[in-house]
Amino acid sequence: DEDKLFDERNERYSSSTVGLLKLLKVEQQFTDTLIKYAVQLGEKSQSLHSYLSEGGHQSNRSPKEKGEFISNPLNAFSLIRRTSEDLPKWYTYFKDSIKNEDLSVLDDLVKKVPNKVDLDSAIQGIQRIERVYDLKIDDMAQGVLHDKQYNSRLSYRDLIAMGNMMYQQGDYQASAKWYRIACKRELDDLDMLLNEVLGNPSEYLHRQYIKALYIHASTISEPLKSAEEAFITAENAMADTGQEDVDNLMFNLNDRENDLVIKIQLYQIKKRPTNFEIGCRGLYRRKRNLVCRYNFTTTAFLRLAPLKFEEINLDPYIAMYHEVLYDSEIEELKGQSINMGNGYADKRNGTEIRDTVARHAWWSDTSSVRERINQRIIDMTGFNFSKTEEIQVANYGLGTYFKPHFDYTSDGFETPDVTALGDRLASIIFYASDVPQGGATVFPDINVSVLPQKGSSLFWFNLFDDGRPDERSKHSVCPVINGDRWTLTKWVHLFPQMFIMPCQP
Ligand SMILES: O=C(O)CCC(=O)C(=O)O
Numbered sequence: 001d002e003d004k005l006f007d008e009r010n011e012r013y014s015s016s017t018v019g020l021l022k023l024l025k026v027e028q029q030f031t032d033t034l035i036k037y038a039v040q041l042g043e044k045s046q047s048l049h050s051y052l053s054e055g056g057h058q059s060n061r062s063p064k065e066k067g068e069f070i071s072n073p074l075n076a077f078s079l080i081r082r083t084s085e086d087l088p089k090w091y092t093y094f095k096d097s098i099k100n101e102d103l104s105v106l107d108d109l110v111k112k113v114p115n116k117v118d119l120d121s122a123i124q125g126i127q128r129i130e131r132v133y134d135l136k137i138d139d140m141a142q143g144v145l146h147d148k149q150y151n152s153r154l155s156y157r158d159l160i161a162m163g164n165m166m167y168q169q170g171d172y173q174a175s176a177k178w179y180r181i182a183c184k185r186e187l188d189d190l191d192m193l194l195n196e197v198l199g200n201p202s203e204y205l206h207r208q209y210i211k212a213l214y215i216h217a218s219t220i221s222e223p224l225k226s227a228e229e230a231f232i233t234a235e236n237a238m239a240d241t242g243q244e245d246v247d248n249l250m251f252n253l254n255d256r257e258n259d260l261v262i263k264i265q266l267y268q269i270k271k272r273p274t275n276f277e278i279g280c281r282g283l284y285r286r287k288r289n290l291v292c293r294y295n296f297t298t299t300a301f302l303r304l305a306p307l308k309f310e311e312i313n314l315d316p317y318i319a320m321y322h323e324v325l326y327d328s329e330i331e332e333l334k335g336q337s338i339n340m341g342n343g344y345a346d347k348r349n350g351t352e353i354r355d356t357v358a359r360h361a362w363w364s365d366t367s368s369v370r371e372r373i374n375q376r377i378i379d380m381t382g383f384n385f386s387k388t389e390e391i392q393v394a395n396y397g398l399g400t401y402f403k404p405h406f407d408y409t410s411d412g413f414e415t416p417d418v419t420a421l422g423d424r425l426a427s428i429i430f431y432a433s434d435v436p437q438g439g440a441t442v443f444p445d446i447n448v449s450v451l452p453q454k455g456s457s458l459f460w461f462n463l464f465d466d467g468r469p470d471e472r473s474k475h476s477v478c479p480v481i482n483g484d485r486w487t488l489t490k491w492v493h494l495f496p497q498m499f500i501m502p503c504q505p
């Protein structure tokens with residue numbers, strides 16, 4: 001299966017809401033089948049019912065409810081975690097318990113569960129949301145995202161999965177935070193029946209929590225000692241510790257007062273935010289002396305239908321056109337965007353697994369909507385290009401983001417469109433959805449941050465008049481906290497604008 005794991009053409013459910021909705025359907029079909037055969041488990045069927053009564057499993061949602069459900073990263077992560085880890089265990093349990101029934105439906109479904117890369121990306125997504133927006137893991141576990149309480153929370157096993165990954169990555173502080181909440185959750189709802197099917201992670205969790213706490217504490221009290229050394233000490237010490245001692249330690253750690261001290265210490269040290277993160281948090285200072293007006297002048301068409309126009313930044317020039325995409329066009333676009341590919345921000349480097357930014361596609365269907373949108377860009381900007389040119393569509397997923405980058409390609413790597421038409425003079429992003437939380441477009445070097453507004457479009461230059469790259473055009477997409485982020489991207493190439501924007505002598 002290794003090859004399949006590293007094949008970047010494989011769809012990742014986590015990297016788009018389109019993918020997450022597909023996975024929701026797989027889970028639904030799977031659990032429907034389990035329920036159908038549950039009677040034959042007799043008393044054991046209790047465990048299935050208690051599993052399904054946990055948050056998240058809910059049939060009969062409307063399409064709109066499904067969309068909202070999946071737009072919440074906690075639900076999305078929980079879905080990916082339990083389909084990739086739990087469903088295969090249920091599969092085995094049913095196969096072993098019900099011998100004389102045909103369970104071939106499950107044989108096919110179990111092949112569709114998310115693979116390790118997908119689960120890891122989902123975990124990274126949650127971690128990214130936590131880091132970039134400086135959220136508290138304690139809050140997230142309870143369904144609070146950026147001060148907003150949602151009706152969803154992470155399960156005991158979700159929390160352990162987060163802790164394990166942070167431990168693996170050597171972030172013992174974050175790891176201890178996740179494990180700590182998991183230990184509390186365990187005291188609340190211990191479920192023996194479920195442990196029979198899914199395994200009982202309790203002993204392992206306690207040992208991991210103790211190790212993570214120890215390593216984190218020693219990196220603070222002995223800063224000269226490396227985390228590596230502390231890790232080895234902790235692993236060795238724990239290997240020699242009997243279960244009774246672990247239980248005693250846990251009893252102390254769970255004591256209310258001790259736990260409070262641990263919590264305070266775990267949250268004491270914070271990383272300094274990058275300028276990109278400050279932008280994502282909406283903390284840049286407001287710009288002054290900018291205007292909003294109607295643009296009547298670009299083309300003859302606009303004299304009939306003026307556009308609402310907002311200046312975002314003067315130098316380099318960035319502007320926003322409001323209400324330029326109709327809902328009906330957006331719906332048509334989404335309908336045509338089922339088969340999208342993984343989008344990456346980094347160049348491929350051997351077998352390294354790259355972060356997916358989003359699912360995207362060149363909108364290649366030569367529909368009349370695409371021509372209409374291209375014509376609109378021509379009307380808006382006065383630039384010159386064929387209205388049959390392709391447009392890029394993107395749909396973001398669980399905590400996915402686009403690192404700070406340039407759209408011009410002068411720094412070496414060339415794409416076919418650039419070879420044929422010249423470098424990307426300007427970029428135009430149409431926001432095809434509102435994003436309730438997160439997902440801003442940020443220009444970290446000039447302190448500009450723009451929140452997506454459905455139907456509006458953002459415009460900026462990547463090059464100076466004479467075609468030299470303008471480094472201030474560096475931009476990025478903040479991770480989506482909650483929402484379904486859709487965009488259309490249009491690049492305006494240099495060559496066709498030759499007679500519209502003459503170079504300065
Ligand atoms: O979606 C955005 O806000 C920006 C996307 C972007 O930078 C790109 O596609 O190059």
Ligand SMILES: [Fe+2]
Pocket residue numbers: 405406407427475
């Ligand atoms: Fe870009």
